[in-house]
Amino acid sequence: MSNETENSSSEFERERVPENALKGPAAFWGMYAGEHTAGTEFMIGPQFVAWGATANSLIFGLLLGNLLAVLTWRFLTATIATQQRLTLYYKMEKVAGKHLVKIYNLANGILFCFLAGSMITVSATAVGPFFPAMKMPTFDSTMPTGLGWIFACICIGMAMTIVAMKGYSVVAKVGNYAAPWMLLIFVACAFVTLGRLETFDLWELLTPPAGTTEKISFWGIVFFSWFCNAAMHLGMADLSVLRFAKSPNAGFASAAGMFLGHYIAWICAALLLVYWVRNHGVDPSRGKDPGTMVNDAVGWAGLICIIIAGWTTANPTIYRAGLAFQGIMPTMPRNVSTLIAGIVCTAAGIFPAFAMNLLSFVGIYGTILAPIGAIIIVDHFLAKAVGIPTDPAEKTGTTFNFVVLLAWLIPVGIAIYLYRYQDVFASYLPLPTAIACGLLYILLSKTIGPKLKLS
Amino acid sequence: MIKSIARPVGYLSLLATIVPPMLYMFGVISLEPVKTILLVACVAWFAAAPFWMKAD
Numbered sequence: 252m253s254n255e256t257e258n259s260s261s262e263f264e265r266e267r268v269p270e271n272a273l274k275g276p277a278a279f280w281g282m283y284a285g286e287h288t289a290g291t292e293f294m295i296g297p298q299f300v301a302w303g304a305t306a307n308s309l310i311f312g313l314l315l316g317n318l319l320a321v322l323t324w325r326f327l328t329a330t331i332a333t334q335q336r337l338t339l340y341y342k343m344e345k346v347a348g349k350h351l352v353k354i355y356n357l358a359n360g361i362l363f364c365f366l367a368g369s370m371i372t373v374s375a376t377a378v379g380p381f382f383p384a385m386k387m388p389t390f391d392s393t394m395p396t397g398l399g400w401i402f403a404c405i406c407i408g409m410a411m412t413i414v415a416m417k418g419y420s421v422v423a424k425v426g427n428y429a430a431p432w433m434l435l436i437f438v439a440c441a442f443v444t445l446g447r448l449e450t451f452d453l454w455e456l457l458t459p460p461a462g463t464t465e466k467i468s469f470w471g472i473v474f475f476s477w478f479c480n481a482a483m484h485l486g487m488a489d490l491s492v493l494r495f496a497k498s499p500n501a502g503f504a505s506a507a508g509m510f511l512g513h514y515i516a517w518i519c520a521a522l523l524l525v526y527w528v529r530n531h532g533v534d535p536s537r538g539k540d541p542g543t544m545v546n547d548a549v550g551w552a553g554l555i556c557i558i559i560a561g562w563t564t565a566n567p568t569i570y571r572a573g574l575a576f577q578g579i580m581p582t583m584p585r586n587v588s589t590l591i592a593g594i595v596c597t598a599a600g601i602f603p604a605f606a607m608n609l610l611s612f613v614g615i616y617g618t619i620l621a622p623i624g625a626i627i628i629v630d631h632f633l634a635k636a637v638g639i640p641t642d643p644a645e646k647t648g649t650t651f652n653f654v655v656l657l658a659w660l661i662p663v664g665i666a667i668y669l670y671r672y673q674d675v676f677a678s679y680l681p682l683p684t685a686i687a688c689g690l691l692y693i694l695l696s697k698t699i700g701p702k703l704k705l706s
Numbered sequence: 707m708i709k710s711i712a713r714p715v716g717y718l719s720l721l722a723t724i725v726p727p728m729l730y731m732f733g734v735i736s737l738e739p740v741k742t743i744l745l746v747a748c749v750a751w752f753a754a755a756p757f758w759m760k761a762d
Contacts, residue, residue, distance in 0.1 A: 428755035432748065435723040439744065442727035443737065451731075549727070550741030552748040 267336040273497045279504035285430040287508025290373040290561030293541035296520025302466040306457035316476025317509035323484040329502025332493035339490045347655040348644035360575030367568035368599025369606035374561030375403040376542035377554045387540035388603035404601045412593025415569040426563030436556040441519035443548045444526045475678040481617025487624035614677025621681040622688035629689045639696040647701040654700045658692035712757035722747035
């Protein structure tokens with residue numbers, strides 16, 4: 252489905268999707284299930300354990316957060332997508348102007364690279380069990396752990412980049428085929444772990460030992476699971492996918508990704524670290540690399556799962572980063588832009604800092620990109636009611652709508668300050684930043700925004 | 707023809723991915739055969755799924 256999506260998104264890029272190109276709900280259920288069972292899930296579950304999350308937070312917080320994410324996809328993203336049937340980029344061009352879209356593309360491309368880099372990091376840990384001398388990174392690793400690690404990341408990153416340059420249809424197909432099997436491998440890891448720990452009491456297992464500092468609360472888990480894909484739902488990146496949906500109810504298909512990948516898979520992965528903490532005395536704050544834990548639990552099948560899960564999600568991400576860079580310089584061949592993206596991704600993957608801080612990184616990712624979605628929400632639902640023009644850049648002929656730039660950058664700047672200097676958890680920031688951006692957009696549009704010439 | 711073989715092989719490989727770990731959890735079998743069965747099931751799934759899922 253990733254391939255299908257990519258092929259589809261290369262069509263009707265500057266027009267409404269016609270009725271005969273619309274797809275039924277089945278395609279979206281498969282796509283969301285596949286896209287959200289990634290290699291990074293092996294990293295996120297254990298990081299909850301490292302942050303001292305309670306059983307209540309994990310079981311009910313994830314449930315609530317994922318439900319809110321599904322509702323955001325359904326009632327905001329899918330509603331706008333099926334009414335407008337435009338890509339995010341084309342819609343942005345109408346609102347923000349084509350030159351401002353380039354700045355968004357740059358931000359998007361760089362963040363995509365870091366995300367794909369963390370997937371390369373996770374995939375590289377699958378190499379570890381074959382080379383016991385190679386030192387694997389832990390949660391507190393920020394720098395490469397040695398030459399062997401750098402070599403493994405370069406090999407994996409370059410292989411992914413070459414496939415992305417050639418077009419990733421084969422890998423996307425493998426991703427589709429792998430999705431149900433990968434989920435079962437996560438569950439298999441959990442079963443083996445429960446057998447080793449000789450208890451089925453999930454609540455007791457997920458309860459951190461007395462004296463553990465709770466670095467992530469119930470609401471922290473709710474907001475993390477709600478906004479870890481903020482760029483896709485609130486940020487409207489999935490307009491490009493859901494514009495092909497016959498009905499906005501296709502937004503409910505995101506439940507497949509949220510409740511399989513971001514609920515079952517995260518909890519299964521968390522159990523792996525619980526076992527290593529209890530039976531091997533691993534320090535939960537330092538964690539253990541996914542490759543070692545999965546190989547120990549389910550063997551080679553688990554290592555294959557890590558590589559495929561990392562590969563099938565990193566590949567489209569590198570490809571999309573390449574497209575984003577190409578959007579900045581349209582004359583650059585796609586192969587060159589994908590190669591540049593792949594080199595940046597590989598460089599990011601060598602440094603475990605991104606993968607080992609995923610809980611914070613995805614919050615920042617959403618904080619930077621989600622506000623753009625707020626502007627589109629205002630344009631779609633509120634513009635007429637508050638007396639500002641819809642699609643102002645298109646109607647006034649401006650190629651750089653400064654109102655959008657200010658409304659985007661001011662709240663994002665404040666949010667980054669709060670994260671960096673006030674220690675605010677990154678996942679708390681996308682929602683208030685997006686709301687502030689929407690309100691500022693209305694205010695600035697009414698005061699200094701481009702004015703329509705009335706006939 | 708291929709689909710009619712691939713579908714049951716696919717289902718069986720998924721069962722072989724989940725049942726042995728479950729048996730290990732209940733203390734019925736040891737871990738080493740579980741790992742071997744999982745690897746065989748992995749190969750079987752990727753051999754069968756393209757024919758089955760493509761046909762669907």
